[in-house]
Amino acid sequence: MSDLGLITALLRADAGLGGVILRARMGPAQAAALELLDRVLGPGPKLHPTMGPDALDGGLDVTASLAAGELRRTTGLLARPGPLRLPMAERATPWLATRLAAHLDEDATILIAVDEGIEDEAVPAPIAARCAFHVTLADRAAAHDTPVAGTCPAGVGVPDDIVAQIVTLAATLGIHDPRGPLLTLRAARGIAALDRRGTVTLTDATRAAELVLAPRATQIPEPPAPDAAPEPPQPQADPDPGTQIPEDILLDAVRAALPPDLLAKLAQKADRSAKGTGAGAKRQGNRRGRPLPARASGTGRVDLIATLRAAAPWQTIRRRADPVRTGPIVRKSDLRHRRYEEKSDRLLIFTVDASGSAALARLAEAKGAVELLLAEAYARRDHVALIAFRGDGAELLLPPTRSLVQTKRRLAALPGGGGTPLAHGLRKAQAVAVTARRKGMTPTMILLTDGRSNIALDGSRDRKQAAADVTRIARALRGLDALVIDTGKRPEPALQSLARDLNAPYLPLPRADAARLSQVVGAALT
Incomplete structure (x- = not known):
């Protein structure tokens, strides 16, 4: 103040x-x-x-x-x-x-x-x-003091x-x-x-x-090196002491006035994904939501006030052409239709690797992280779905729901073992996402796996064919918001390639526990 x-x-x-x-x-x-x-x-x-x-x-x-x-x-x-x-x-x-x-x-x-x-x-x-x-x-x-206004600034040089x-x-x-x-x-x-x-x-x-430039700063200027030798002053012809500016006085003053959290804000902007805010997407409808200006084209309900506004300027001309008519003369071109904007519900599709390799490594931590994330999703009123892939295929353990108790029960009963049919898991997530979009939801897939795909879509244990199937489905899923979490003990190059195909962030978390996994995923989603 x-x-x-x-x-x-x-x-x-x-x-x-x-x-x-x-x-x-x-x-x-x-x-x-x-x-x-x-x-x-x-x-x-x-x-x-x-x-x-x-x-x-x-x-x-x-x-x-x-x-x-x-x-x-x-x-x-x-x-x-x-x-x-x-x-x-x-x-x-x-x-x-x-x-x-x-x-x-x-x-x-x-x-x-x-x-x-x-x-x-x-x-x-x-x-x-x-x-x-x-x-x-x-x-x-x-407390603050209000200075008294002086002369007009226009005459100041x-x-x-x-x-x-x-x-x-x-x-x-x-x-x-x-x-x-x-x-x-x-x-x-x-x-x-x-x-x-x-x-x-x-x-x-x-x-x-200090008042104008400091809040607008997008980078913090570095102070000069302490061991730098000062340059000899250049001779000048009678400098005016009232206007001569000592070097770096303004810079030092503004550096002291910079917001204390500027570094944190700049780092947050740099790390933030540009794919969205993590909330449901905005969409236009004709029944509910925040009203938008009416438009001439549309199939929704007619906006009477907007229609009369469009017809009012033409009433004098139309009455001359049709003097028998009484009341407002409204033409088809005057019709204006209501529009609304609403945020769709977000659906988090947890696609969890329950294969033998994941069970030996990080399945327990992945379950704990998903359970913590489900509690946060419930607080935000998000819908959640749970897909597990193991053995020879993938299974939708929980259709989209807001029931936290039911989701935890299904997650606790999730067994581990068998092969890693990653392509089946991605294809099942694609089907759930397509259905969710038809119902007006905004789906986001969270994939937790160690990346060792060894089961192809035809059921064969061919790693080369399984990798080709994963690549093909991932490219088909490229428009879906996704997050790839590597739960293996060391970063997997195949998962990095999968993240690039999905155009999704890749998070290798080799030594994180359930709480750390939940914290990182929650930050990436929001």
Whole structure:
């Protein structure tokens, strides 16, 4: 909260800074911050992260238009005065983020975006790039002083060497968006204006860099080597002591202001799979879910209000062509159909190797890990299915279900022994996944095996043919989200090749117990 008073004064003096992103869960800190912003910047319209174009930009008022016999439009929230407030900004739809970004570009409007996300949830990039300040609040409210706004920043000059230093610093921090250094220069001019100075100083630039550039950093700059010999200073003609910047002062100041968990966040982004969030996929339907804007093409229920909106502008022309008709004249081309968006249920297909080699090595640990994962899946209300392959084939021990007790009972009774019909297990998982997709689920296969496939699809004990069958089925499963866990004592090259064919992560866990297996798999799924 120590920086929020200065940020509020800067936004009041210069709306071109875009706004501020407050990362804080619901609590005293968030309430105190929003109360300060409302008191200094004034009240404004409150947005919703899923609102559509009619609420933002205004639309046709059907009731008033039909009553008056001419078009009547509603006023959108973007036309109202005052700063915009967007709670739960991390849930903003792509359309809303793009529309707000365009509005901030074309109009000097302040946006207060409240980020209440957890872990890696964040405000969409179009909004984050246009808000100069990103503030992470503590769990409790703190005292703060609100600076008094000074003169307009437009009349404040910036020395050329400060401009060059800020641009270089942005590149050093891995900030490639030009808005970063531009907003930093604008904030530095605002800080100088608050102190009633006509020129930006090194102190102003340093403070602005701490506020604007530090939260945007994507890499941590390395400090200079201690044993490096300093280069002799180059002679310059009468440098101005008021604008001359000592080397690395800005870099040291910003390095001290970097978020303490920046390394962990960067590592998490690097390790995170790009295949999805681990939740059920979004899909469109015509019966239930979150409403989407109506469309002309479709076979669902007719949206009466959207249909009347589409027909209203043509009423004058249609009445001239057909003066006998009374009431609204609606044509087939005016029909608009309802659309909805919902998240499908996720199905975790556990495909467990119960062959002799797995039983001797890791079957007990695999059972324990699957049991722990099943408990987590039950808490998330995921469906689970259990497939075991051993001997000469694979068996669906448990169809897709949410019954945790039944799943544990089937898993405990899972025997071990016999050959390794990996191809049969993959083919059974493919059949379960196809059926699940037809029922509207999002299937994910978790394969636990040591990779020593020795039974072909025709039942023969031919390792070469078995490997060819595994490769063929894996390529057919390439569109399915999957996770390959090597439970053998040492990494198996055949499983690495299988993971590449499936386009799935490969996790060799030679010495992990059941808890470690469950932890790694849970992290990969989420």
